[in-house]
Amino acid sequence: MNPFYHSTRSGENSVTSKQAILTGIAPDGGLFVSDALGEKKLPLEAVCGQGFHETARMVLGTLLPDYTPDELADCVAAAYGPQWDSEAVCPVTPLGTDWLLELYHGPTCAFKDVALQMLPQLMSVARAGDGRQIMIVTATSGDTGKAALDGFSEVEGCGVTVFYPAGKVSDVQRLQMVTQLGGNVAVCAVRGTFDDCQGEVKRIFADRALAERLEGRGVVLSSANSINVGRLAPQVTYYFDAYAQLVRRHAVRPGDEVTFCVPTGNFGDVLAGYFAKRMGLPVRRLVVASNANDVLTDFLTTGIYDRRRDFHKTISPSMDILVSSNLERLLYYASDGDCELVASLMADLAEKGVYTVPDAVMDEIRSTFACGRADDAATRAAIRSTWEELDVLIDPHTAVAKHVLDAIPADGTERVCLSTASPYKFSSDVLAALGTVTDGMNGFACMDALEHLTGTAAPRQLSELRAGTVLHDDECDRERMGAFVESACARVFL
Ligand SMILES: *Cc1c(COP(=O)(O)O)cnc(C)c1O
Numbered sequence: 252m253n254p255f256y257h258s259t260r261s262g263e264n265s266v267t268s269k270q271a272i273l274t275g276i277a278p279d280g281g282l283f284v285s286d287a288l289g290e291k292k293l294p295l296e297a298v299c300g301q302g303f304h305e306t307a308r309m310v311l312g313t314l315l316p317d318y319t320p321d322e323l324a325d326c327v328a329a330a331y332g333p334q335w336d337s338e339a340v341c342p343v344t345p346l347g348t349d350w351l352l353e354l355y356h357g358p359t360c361a362f363k364d365v366a367l368q369m370l371p372q373l374m375s376v377a378r379a380g381d382g383r384q385i386m387i388v389t390a391t392s393g394d395t396g397k398a399a400l401d402g403f404s405e406v407e408g409c410g411v412t413v414f415y416p417a418g419k420v421s422d423v424q425r426l427q428m429v430t431q432l433g434g435n436v437a438v439c440a441v442r443g444t445f446d447d448c449q450g451e452v453k454r455i456f457a458d459r460a461l462a463e464r465l466e467g468r469g470v471v472l473s474s475a476n477s478i479n480v481g482r483l484a485p486q487v488t489y490y491f492d493a494y495a496q497l498v499r500r501h502a503v504r505p506g507d508e509v510t511f512c513v514p515t516g517n518f519g520d521v522l523a524g525y526f527a528k529r530m531g532l533p534v535r536r537l538v539v540a541s542n543a544n545d546v547l548t549d550f551l552t553t554g555i556y557d558r559r560r561d562f563h564k565t566i567s568p569s570m571d572i573l574v575s576s577n578l579e580r581l582l583y584y585a586s587d588g589d590c591e592l593v594a595s596l597m598a599d600l601a602e603k604g605v606y607t608v609p610d611a612v613m614d615e616i617r618s619t620f621a622c623g624r625a626d627d628a629a630t631r632a633a634i635r636s637t638w639e640e641l642d643v644l645i646d647p648h649t650a651v652a653k654h655v656l657d658a659i660p661a662d663g664t665e666r667v668c669l670s671t672a673s674p675y676k677f678s679s680d681v682l683a684a685l686g687t688v689t690d691g692m693n694g695f696a697c698m699d700a701l702e703h704l705t706g707t708a709a710p711r712q713l714s715e716l717r718a719g720t721v722l723h724d725d726e727c728d729r730e731r732m733g734a735f736v737e738s739a740c741a742r743v744f745l
Contacts, residue, residue, distance in 0.1 A: 253267055253268075253316050253317045254266060254267060255267060255268050255271075255285050255287065255316055255317065256268060256270075256271040256283040256284065256285050256480065257277070257283070257284065257285075257286075258277035258278075258279050258281030258282070258283065258284075258590070259277070259281040259282045259283075259284050259579050259580060259582070259583040259590065259593045259594075260277070260279050260280065260281035260590050260593055260594040260597065261277075261279055261281065261590050261594070262588075262590055264277075264278070266283070267317045268314070268315040268316065268317050268318065268480065269315075269317055269318070269376070269377035269380065270377075271283040271479075271480050271481075272315075272370075272373050272374060272377050272479060272480060272481035273374065273377050273378060273385075273473065275473060275474055275476055275478065275479045276476070276478060276479075279594075280597070281579070281590075281593070281594070281597070282478050282576070282577070282579050282580050282583075283480050284580055284583050284584070285314070286588060288314075288526065288529050288530070288584070289529035289530060289531075291313050291530070292530060292531030293306075293309055293310065293313065293491060293530050293531050293532070295494075295505055295506070295531060295532075295533075296505060297309075298491050298492075298494070298495050299494070299495045299498040299499070299505050300495075301495070302339075302492075303331060303339065303340040303341065303488065303489075303492045304327050304328070304331060304340075306488055306491050306492045306495065307327045307330075307331065307369075307485065307488040307492075308320070308323050308324060308327050309491075310484065310485075310487045310488045310491060310530070311323050311326070311327070311484055311485065311488075313530065314480070314484040314487065314526070315373070315480070315481075315484055318373070318376065322376050325372070325376075326369060326372035326373055326376065327369075329368075329372050330368040330369040330372050330485070331368065331369075334357065334358045334368065334401075335356050335357055335358075335364075336356050336710065336711070336712075337353070337356040339496070340356065340365075340489075340492075341353060341354050341356065341365065341489040341492060341493065342356070342496070343493050343496040343497060343500070343667065344643075346637075346641060346643055346653075346668055347640070347641045347643075349656065349665075349666040349667065349668055350493075350497065350502070350665065350666065350667045350668065351643065351645075351649075351667075351668050351670050352489060352493045352511075352667050352668070352669050352670060353670050354489060354669060354670060354671055355646075355670060355671065355672050355673040355676075357398075358401045358712055359394070359397045359398045359401050359427060359712065360672060360673035360675065360676050360710050360712055360713055361394050361398060361569070361671065361672045361673070361676060362520065362669075362670075362671040362672065363394060363395055363398035364398050364401070364402070365485055365486055365488075365489060366477070366481075366482035366483070366485045366486055366519075367395075367398040367399055367401070367402035367475060367482070368401070368402050369402075369481070369482075369485040370402060370475055370479060370481040370482050370485070371402045371403045371406040371409055371475075372406070373481045374406075374409060374473070374481065375406050375407050375408055375409060378408055378409075379408070382469070383408075383469055383470065383471050384408050384409070384410070384468075384469055384470045384471075384744045385408060385409045385410070385470070385471055385472075385473050386409075386410045386411070386412060386465070386470055386471070386472050386473070386736065386739065386740050386743070386744075387399060387403055387409065387410065387411040387412065387472075387473055387474065387475050388411075388412045388414075388452055388455060388456070388472050388473075388474065388736055389411070389412070389413050389414070389452070389474060389475055390413075390414045390415075390445065390448035390449040390451075390452040391413055391414070391415050391420075391428075391445075391448075392415075392416070392419075392420070392445040392568060393415070393420045393421065393424040393568060393569075394424070394568075394569050394672075394676075395475075395477075396413040396414075396415055396424075396428050396438075397413075397424065397427040397428050397431070399411055399413060399475045400413055400428060400431040400433070400436050400438065401431070402475075403433075403435070403436070403475070404431065404432065404433030404435065404436050405433050405434070405435065406435070409435065410435040410436070410437070410739065410740065410743035410744065411435065411436050411437070411475075412436075412437040412438075412439070412735070412736050412739045413428060413436075413437070413438050413439070414439050414440075414441050414448045414451075414452065414732060414735075415428060415438075415439075415440055415441070415445075415448065416440070416441055416443055416444050416445045416447065416448055417440035417441060417442050417443075417726055418440075419444065419445065421679075421694055422693050422694035422695070423676065423678075423694040423695075423698075423713060423716060426716040426717075426719060426721075427713075427716060428723070429721045429722065429723045429724065430716060430719035430720060430721060430722060431722065431723065432722070434743070435743045436723075437723070437725075437735070437739035437742070437743070438723035438725070439723070439725040439726065439727055439732070439735050440725065440726040440727075441726070441727060441728070441729060441732060442726065442727070442728050442729070443728070443729050447729050448729075448732075451729050451732045451733075452474075452732070454733075455472070455732065455733050455736055456472060456474070458733060461733055461736075461737065464737070465737070465740055468740065468741075468744060469744070470740050470744050472736070477517045477519040477576070477577065478517075478519075478576050478577060482519065483519055483522065483523055483526070483577070483580075484526075486519065486520060486523035487523045487526045487527050487530065490511065490523060490524050490527035490532055490534075491527055491530075491532055493511075493667055494509060494532055494533070497509065497665060497667075502665050503665050506533055507533060507664070507665070508533045508534065508535035508664050509532075509533060509534060509535060509664055509665050509666070509667060510534070510535045510536040510537075510538065510662070510664045510665070510666045510667070511524050511534065511536075511537055511538065511666075511667045511669060512538040512540055512652045512653075512655060512656040512659075512666065512667070512668045512669065513537065513538065513539060513540060513652060513669045514540045514567065514570060514648040514649060514651045514652040514669065514671055515539045515540060515541055515547060515570060515575070516569055516570040516571070516572040516575065517572055517575050517576050517577055518539075518547070518575035518576065518577035518578045518581070519577045520669065520671070521537055521539055521620075522577045522578075522580055522581060524537045525537060525581060525584070525619065525620075528619065529584070534619070535662065535664045536619065536620070536621050536662075536664075537619055537620050537621070538620075538621045538622065538623065538652075538655060538656060538659060539551060539620055539621070539622040539623075540622070540623055540624070540625065540651050540652040540654075540655035540656070541570065541622070541623070541624045541625075541651070541655075542563070542565045542567045542570045542571070542624065542625060542626070542627070542630065542651050543563040543565050543624070543626045543627065544562065544563050544565065544570065544571050544572060544573060545624040546558060546560065546573055546575070547575055547578075547622060548622045548623065548624045550578075550608075551616070551617065551620055551621075551622040552622065554607060554608045554609075554610065554613040555605065555606070555607050555608075556578070556596075556600065556605065556606050556607075556608070557604065557605040558573045558574055558600065558604050558605065559604040559605060560573065565626075565627055565630075565647075566627050566630060566631070566647045566677070566680040567630060567647040567648045567650075567651050569648060569671070569672070570648060570651065574600070579593060579597060581616065582596060582608065582612065585612050585615040585616045586609075586612045586615075592609070592612075596608065621659060622655075623654075623655030623658050623659065624651075624655065625650070625651040625654035625655055629651075629654045630647050630650045630651050630654060630684075631647075631650075631680075631683070631684035632654070632684075633645070633650040633651070633653045633654040633657070634646075634647065634650045634674075634681055634684035634685065635684050635685055635686070637650065637653055638685060638705065644674045644681070644705055644707055645670060645674055646670070646671070646672040646673060646674040646676060646677050646681060647677050647680050647681070647684075648671045648672050649668065649669070649670040649671060649672065649674075650684075652668050652669060652670075653668055656668050673710055673713070674701070675698055675701065675709040675710055675713050675714075676713065678694060678697035678698045678700075678701045678709075679692065679694065679697040681701060682697050682700055682701045682704070685701075685704060685705075687700060687704065695716075695717050698713065698714065
């Protein structure tokens with residue numbers, strides 16, 4: 252027993268990292284944090300001389316101390332194996348005078364793979380202690396569903412059920428999900444919107460009668476939400492590893508500070524950069540890049556977080572978020588562990604939709620974090636100029652970060668732009684940004700045209716989808732989602 256994590260809203264009732272990963276969210280609604288963060292620094296010299304796997308083991312060993320080195324070695328080998336189409340896992344490549352950290356070489360071509368290839372491994376080890384079987388239930392607007400399916404497919408003791416809104420995901424996204432192999436996966440289209448799916452999943456988690464029936468079969472429901480420490484911890488690895496790559500390229504000397512610019516939605520990715528800084532990585536700045544849903548830009552500028560605003564549907568949909576859940580962890584650390592403050596801010600958010608952070612805490616946050624925004628027009632312009640001037644093809648999420656990075660005055664540090672999805676995952680918007688009229692073209696026609704126009708190749712994981720067999724054709728009304736989960740549990744856990 253190593254009680255390492257407690258809630259952002261209370262210092263009591265600590266749990267081990269395995270328990271934190273199995274539970275996901277703390278019982279009082281807070282997020283799990285550790286006061287030991289930063290007590291143990293990673294040895295930078297060693298990090299610079301080793302590969303992604305070794306660094307992943309070091310990072311996870313520090314953040315999840317009740318896993319044994321052998322357990323973590325197995326998890327790392329399984330999560331970052333041949334399913335990645337780059338030997339480096341997350342390679343750093345030149346982006347003009349800056350650098351691009353490519354996080355999209357995993358099985359689903361989006362950065363969620365870094366965490367969602369690892370989380371199922373961590374869960375599988377953690378649940379081995381108590382023997383229960385876990386059914387992951389997720390609602391998706393497109394990207395997370397496939398990453399969860401791929402990560403949990405064939406993982407011992409786990410199943411995964413994904414709901415997506417019928418007719419409201421792209422051709423490629425739908426095919427990615429409905430062609431998923433694995434005896435423990437279930438996929439269902441829902442007649443409704445993403446919010447309908449999400450709302451019903453929340454109700455399913457709160458359904459006591461359902462929970463009791465499942466418990467009778469030894470099954471518990473869980474989520475693969477991005478607030479789980481098992482998703483956050485793996486993301487710290489690529490900040491250290493990117494730094495090591497820059498050292499090996501002689502772009503920086505060990506100890507030099509580096510700036511990272513991060514396209515941000517739920518604040519998980521950029522928070523992992525903050526963890527890396529606390530764990531000893533020389534980080535000058537973390538730049539929070541937002542799309543038209545710029546609640547974080549306003550927050551970092553004014554100290555007021557106000558979600559009472561219009562929601563914008565943009566061409567960088569994975570960042571279309573008004574409540575960035577993981578920000579709660581930053582508030583905890585920046586206030587020096589003031590649970591009472593965090594709890595009262597979160598109560599304000601729930602009751603009034605707005606909270607104001609004390610100046611001292613904002614000063615601490617601003618000493619590391621900078622920010623900027625890009626609307627869709629700026630995003631398209633960044634895709635086009637990056638291709639025409641630098642010969643680098645980027646997706647709309649990455650383009651938001653590129654635009655924001657370009658607007659920030661250079662400060663002499665090397666700068667890394669995080670690239671969170673393959674441009675081919677968003678072929679139609681990328682093609683349109685490059686000036687092609689895409690009216691009437693489906694996802695694969697856009698993919699072909701983008702290859703032709705740029706002379707680059709679509710990742711095999713995406714181009715092969717057109718030949719894939721549809722294995723999941725269930726469709727239901729919102730009211731039937733609970734029954735679908737129950738029958739999936741019966742099928743997966745015989
Ligand atoms: C999820 C996602 C993001 C945002 O990451 P957060 O951790 O939610 O801030 C950015 N880009 C892509 C492609 C994503 O899928």
